[in-house]
Amino acid sequence: MxxxxxxxxxxxxxxxxxxxxxxxxxxxxxxxxxxxxxxxxxxxxxxxxxxxxxxxxxxxxxxxxxxxxxxxxTGYKLIKGNENFAIEYTEIDKGxxxxxxxxxxxxxxxxxxxxxxxxxxxxxxxxxxxxxxxxxxxxxxxxxxxxxxxxxxxxxxxxxxxxxxxxxxxxxxxxxVESYFMGLVLEDLKLESPSLGNMIVTGDAPILVYPIHSNGYRILVDYPGEKPPRMGTKSIEKFRDDVSQILPEEMIASFHEAIKNQQVQVMPNHQxxxxxxxxxxxxxxxxxxxxxxxxxxxxxxxxxxxxxxxxxxxxxxxxxxxxxxxxxxxxxxxxxxxxxxxxxxxxxxxxxxxxxxxxxxxxxxxxxxxxxxxxxxxxxxxxxxxxxxxxxxxxxxxxxxxxxxxxxxxxxxxxxxxxxxxxxxxxxxxxxxxxxx
Ligand SMILES: Cc1cc2nc3c(=O)[nH]c(=O)nc-3n(C[C@H](O)[C@H](O)[C@H](O)COP(=O)(O)OP(=O)(O)OC[C@H]3O[C@@H](n4cnc5c(N)ncnc54)[C@H](O)[C@@H]3O)c2cc1C
Structure with missing residues (x-):
């Protein structure tokens, strides 16, 4: 050859x-x-x-x-229950x-x-x-x-x-593999601080929400364990209900829309x-x-x-x-x-x-x-x-x-x-x- x-x-x-x-x-x-x-x-x-x-x-x-x-x-918003605060990257000053x-x-x-x-x-x-x-x-x-x-x-x-x-x-x-990320895109979301990444630590595993385009925020929900989450109808319903209890109010409607219209994407989180x-x-x-x-x-x-x-x-x-x-x-x-x-x-x-x-x-x-x-x-x-x-x-x-x-x-x-x-x-x-x- x-x-x-x-x-x-x-x-x-x-x-x-x-x-x-x-x-x-x-x-x-x-x-x-x-x-x-x-x-x-x-x-x-x-x-x-x-x-x-x-x-x-x-x-x-x-x-x-x-x-x-x-x-x-420009930084992160940390959210735990009803409490939240923002931290901005100090490097913003340097552009x-x-x-x-x-x-x-x-x-x-x-x-x-x-x-x-x-x-x-x-x-x-x-x-x-x-x-x-x-x-x-x-x-x-x-x-x-x-x-x-x-x-x-x-x-x-x-x-x-x-x-x-x-x-x-x-x-x-x-x-x-310590956990999996389950991902969707949240659309038509109006957040108070649109340029912050959100780290939601209310539940027993973290959730991330950050903008990826002008009308879309990526949501990544951590699913702990070595085995991937089940993706059957019942499991997705449970996922929707569990995450809805944790998400801040302003994200819930968009999350429900996303679950209805999109396929949840799953990726292993390797170390x-x-x-x-x-x-x-x-x-x-x-x-x-x-x-x-x-x-x-x-x-x-x-x-x-x-x-x-x-x-x-x-x-x-x-x-x-x-x-x-x-x-x-x-x-x-x-x-x-x-x-x-x-x-x-x-x-x-x-x-x-x-x-x-x-x-x-x-x-x-x-x-x-x-x-x-x-x-x-x-x-x-x-x-x-x-x-x-x-x-x-x-x-x-x-x-x-x-x-x-x-x-x-x-x-x-x-x-x-x-x-x-x-x-x-x-x-x-x-x-x-x-x-x-
Ligand atoms: C759920 C999740 C979320 C993440 N989020 C972030 C984040 O927000 N920010 C961040 O910085 N990092 C994030 N990462 C990590 C980041 O995605 C990786 O570190 C980065 O993509 C690594 O780049 P790579 O080129 O090694 O792999 P990739 O970008 O995946 O590129 C590998 C390429 O190789 C090609 N390929 C594979 N096998 C073959 C083959 N046999 N022949 C030809 N082509 C082949 C594939 O098609 C692919 O294009 C995340 C990871 C996970 C799992």
Missing amino acids: DSEQFDIIVIGAGIAGGVFAATQSKELKILVIERTLSEQERIVGELMQPDGLAALEKLNLGHLTENIDAQTI ISGLGLRNGKFLLNIQKNLSNLKNVKLIEGNVIELLESEDGIVGVKYQSDGNTIEAKAKLTVASDGHNSFFRKHLSKPEKK MKAQAFRKKGAVLLGDSLNMRHPLTGGGMTATFNDIITLNSKLKEVDFQDEAQLEKAIQDYYNSRSAKVESINILANALYKVFRDEDLKQACFEYLQKGGEKSTGPLSILAGINKSKKYLLKHFFKVAMQHPTHFVTKPKKQMRLYKNALAIIRPILKDEEKPAIV
């Missing part, structure tokens, strides 16, 4: 692959293979945190969020905000941009195999238009998303630490390498930061020099965590905090105090502040905000502290595992 030769092959023109391919040197010959080039309706990757947007702009691709009716997001968008439309922009690049060949096809020699990965086999084709490259980028078929060849994938193998000629990028709970909308921000790290390592590399290329990949795996660990830790820890009634209340009260107690944690969620130390300071302050309770309510305070430790310890241990195994 004849095979065409490239410098880089990218599997998947999604958030990771599409942005990575567009930011490589125009001297490099790149093949991008994407399974579906038509518009998808996905409930993932719709809230871009300020640092994600800043990273995309740093990659000179900020324009890809234009002309899709994306909505500025940096978040963005709510439709993932399918954003992907179309990413793919359209690729198809305009002379050094990139974008093909609709399904990659079915990594080609491997004794030395490492040398390319891929893919199917397109009924043909099976081989293509070879110095570097193969496996950016095939959360359900990656190829990660098992390139890493030790220890994935966990997976990046643990790559040393393998020549290939690299993992995006969800195929690393995943965190999507509660904080950190996936795209982590991915764009990874692209910045990988690009910085590849910058001076001569693609004909295997040793240089391999070193760049190892350096990327070993150094990426500085830019993504706080995003990962916060996402996984906050989800668990919101599943513990006492800690959730403590967290709500802490954030409600305002000042640095609210803007500090939000700056970590926004991805702007990447200090793990700063994140841990706030995490423990949530559990210990009333030190006198060790005397006045010792049992309750000890439980709070123990539960906080039980949450954070395994998450930190996971995050500290070696990047290359």
Whole structure:
């Protein structure tokens, strides 16, 4: 079988692959293979945190969020029962905000941009195999238009998303599913603060509501557990009734309309630490390498930061020099965590905090105090502040905000502290595992 030769092959023109391919040197010959080039309706990757947007702009691709009716997001409203308060991103002062968008439309922009690049060949096809020699990965086999084709490259980028078929060849994938998100679009909703993301923590699992276009808000309802929710008529009716009891009054009518007219979309919420193998000629990028709970909308921000790290390592590399290329990949795996660990830790820890009634209340009260107690944690969620130390300071302050309770309510305070430790310890241990195994 004849095979065409490239410098880089990218599997998947999604958030990771599409942005990575567009930011490589125009001297490099790149093949991008994407399974579906038509518009998808996905409930993932719709809230871009300020640092994600800043990273995309740093990659000179900020324009890809234009002309899709994306909505500025200026912060969050936290809602618990009848109480609520807003926290705005402090970065707004510097002109940096978040963005709510439709993932399918954003992907179309990413793919359209690729198809305009002379050094990139974008093909609709399904990659079915990594080609491997004794030395490492040398390319891929893919199917397109009924043909099976081989293509070879110095570097193969496996950016095939959360359900990656190829990660098992390139890493030790220890994935966990802690919950599912059930998604709908709320239309004709008139909210008091339309540019805030809403985090509703009234029930025993969180609900998110944020704008994705000028007349649509994404609602994501968390369904805890390893097994997906049932989707029969009775289960959907129960879902409608349960969620209606939790939602703020102004969202209920729109939610009922959505349930009546739309199919509930369900996605697993994965968590997976990046643990790559040393393998020549290939690299993992995006969800195929690393995943965190999507509660904080950190996936795209982590991915764009990874692209910045990988690009910085590849910058001076001569693609004909295997040793240089391999070193760049190892350096990327070993150094990426500085830019993504706080995003990962916060996402996984906050989800668990919101599943513990006492800690959730403590967290709500802490954030409600305002000042640095609210803007500090939000700056970590926004991805702007990447200090793990700063994140841990706030995490423990949530559990210990009333030190006198060790005397006045010792049992309750000890439980709070123990539960906080039980949450954070395994998450930190996971995050500290070696990047290359
Ligand atoms: C429910 C949910 C909500 C989320 N919400 C947010 C959010 O609000 N904000 C945020 O930042 N992150 C969010 N995320 C995470 C975010 O969606 C991901 O981190 C991001 O999409 C990762 O990009 P990716 O390129 O790795 O994957 P994708 O964007 O999924 O791209 C993978 C691409 O590979 C293609 N592909 C797969 N297999 C093959 C193959 N064999 N051959 C060819 N092509 C292939 C697919 O068609 C796809 O286009 C959410 C995740 C979930 C589960």
